[in-house]
Amino acid sequence: MLDVWVAGAAMTRVGKRTERLQDLMAEAAHGALRAAGVEAPDAIVVAAMNPEEFLGDGNFASNAASHLGFAQAPALRVETATSSGAAAFYAGFGLVAAGLRRAVLVVGGEKMTHLDTPRVSELISRSIDPYERSYGATMPALAGLVTRALMANGVGARELAQVAVKNHANGLQNPQAHFRHAVTLDEVLESRMVADPLRLLHCCPISDGAAAVVLTARRAAVRVAGIGQGSDTLALRHRAALTSFKATQAAAREAFAMAGFGPERVDVAEIHDAFTPFELISLEDTGLVPPGKAGRATLDGETTLHGRLPVNPSGGLKARGHPLAATGLAQIVECVWQVTGRAEGRQTQARVALAHSIGGLATNNWVTLLTAA
C-alpha cells in the first residue's frame, strides 16, 4: 500500500448560503487544489448525501465535475448518510494507496437551508431503520433515547450542556463557522426541548457548505497515518448497548492499527457532535478518554482549546455546523490546518489529529488519523 498525503485542504464558510451547491463545491475544490499546487486532479470523489431530494439533481458526480471545469476527470459519488464526506475521503485514499490515481480531489457538500426544517428533518431521518421510523421515530428522537440511557448511566445534564458551551466558544474563533456566538450553560439548559432530554442547544444546526481535500501519492505536509471504518445494525433495537457505538470502536481499532500508535498520541480531535451526548460517547469509543470519564473531562476543561486534548477546535457540528456530506471532510480540513499551524485563533499544539464521523444513527462511522510530516 502506498503512503497517501493530504496536499491541500479548503472549505467554505458554513451557514445559510444562497449559492448553489455546485458553486460551494467549486469554492472548496479550487481552494484545495490551489493549496496543493495541483492544476487538475486525475480523479474526483464527490460526497453528497441526497442531492436528488435536496436539489432535484441526479448523476451528481458528473454534475459537479462538469461544474468544476474538470468534465474529463473520472468522478464518482460516495454516500454513507451523514458520514459521506469521510467515506469519500476513504474511497479517494484507496485509489491513491492502490496506485490507481496520483492526485484525487475529494469534495463534499450539502445545500439544505432552502427547504423548510420539517422536510429536511424527514429526509435526514430516512437514515434510521424503516421499522423504527414507521412508529414516528426521527433522528433526534432516537438520539434522545440514547441520551436518556446515557443519563441513566450517570452522565449529568451539565456535562451534556458543557459540550455545547465549549464548542460555541471554539466557533467564535473560526471564521468558517455557522455560529459565531457564545452560549452559557444556563442558556443550553433552558433552551427549547426538541426530543426530551435533548434541547435545541444540544443539537447541531441545519447548514449549507462544502469542503475539499487533495490526496496525493507525492509527499506533502500531512500524511494519512490511519483510517478505519466501522458499522453497526441499522436498527437501534438490535444493539446490545445504546451508550456506546460499536461502529466507532471498530473504526478506531482499525485506524490505530494502521497508524501503529494508540489514542495517547492524539493531540487534537474533531468529533461528530451532531448531538452533544455524541461527543461524550465518541471520546470514549475512540479511546481518547477512559470509559465513563468524558463528561467529567469536559466539565474539567480537558477538552477546551487549551486543555489536555482540544476537541472540536473548529466548533464541531454544533457550532461550525453540519452540512451533511461536507462535515466529514470539514473535520479533516480542520485537522490539516491544526497540524500545519494554520488554525489561526484556535490553533492548538498538534502534530497528530483525529477526525471522527458518524453516519446515520452510528451505523457507519469513520476514524481518520492525520500526522504532520
Added chain:
Amino acid sequence: MLDVWVAGAAMTRVGKRTERLQDLMAEAAHGALRAAGVEAPDAIVVAAMNPEEFLGDGNFASNAASHLGFAQAPALRVETATSSGAAAFYAGFGLVAAGLRRAVLVVGGEKMTHLDTPRVSELISRSIDPYERSYGATMPALAGLVTRALMANGVGARELAQVAVKNHANGLQNPQAHFRHAVTLDEVLESRMVADPLRLLHCCPISDGAAAVVLTARRAAVRVAGIGQGSDTLALRHRAALTSFKATQAAAREAFAMAGFGPERVDVAEIHDAFTPFELISLEDTGLVPPGKAGRATLDGETTLHGRLPVNPSGGLKARGHPLAATGLAQIVECVWQVTGRAEGRQTQARVALAHSIGGLATNNWVTLLTAA
C-alpha cells in the same frame, strides 16, 4: 498494486419483481458469496442509483448491509447514475488492490417497476444536464438526438434495429433475462415511436433486479485484468461530437493500458445498449470494431452468439433488462460466467471478456476486462 480476482458472481432474474430491493440484493449477494466460498465479506460496496426516491430509504449501504446479515461489515454506497454498478466494482477493486480489504462484496440493484413509467422516466432524466432538462429534454429525447446524428453519418435503420433482434435472440437463452421472446426486424421498425427516430424496441425496459460479485486478493478463476473510467461534459451541447462517446474512449484506453493487451484479444463483450444505437457507438469507441463499421458488422452477424465477436450474450440491457445500478454488475456477472464456461445455452468460446457501462448520457463510463486465470 495487488492482483484482484472475482471469486464469485451471481444475479437475480431481472424483470418486474415484487420483492423488496433488499431481498433482491440478498439473493444476489448470498449467491456470489456461496460461489466464492466466502462466509462473510470484510467490506461491502453497495450500488443503488436512487433508493431515496424509488423506495423512500436513505443510508442505503447500512440498510443493505444490515439486511444481508452483515451489519458489522464496513459498507459504503457508490453512485454514478446508470453506471453505478461498474463504479461500485471499481471502488471494491481499489480497496482490494490497495491491500485495505481481502474479500469485498460488491452488490448493486434497483427496484422501480412499482412506480409509474412517467415518474421513473423523470427520475432517470435527472441524470442529464439541468439546463437541457429545463427545455423538456429527457434521456430518450437526447438519445434520439444522438441517433439522428448517427443516421446522418450513414448508419441505417436496419442496422439500429438488428441490435435489438440479436439481443432479444440472446435473451431467449438467458434464464435471468427480463425479455425471453424474439423480435423481428419488422417488429422493431414498426414499433411505437418513443423519441424520433428511436422506437420502443430500440429502448431497454424498466427493470428490477440485483447482481453481485465477490472480489478477493486470493487467486480465483477470474482475474480483473484491466479497469478504466472515462468522463465527459454533463451537457450534450458542450461536446465536439455526438456520434462517439469520449467517456468510453478514455475508459477503454485506461483499461487496455492496465491489461497490457488490446481490443483484438477480447472474445466476448457486454455493451451498454440502453438504446440500440449505443451498442453501435460503443463497439467503435471501445475499439472492438473499426470506426464506422459497427452497423455493418451487426447486420453481417459478426456480433451474434456464434459470430466473430459475440456482443451482449446475456441479451444486454435491451433483453436482459436494465435495473440501473445492477446493470454494470450484471454485465460483469455474465462475463464471469462466459469465461468460466457457465453461460449455458448462450456459452461462447471466451477467455477474455469486456464489460462496458454508461452512466447518464455517457458522462461517466467504465470498461472492465476480465480474463480466465
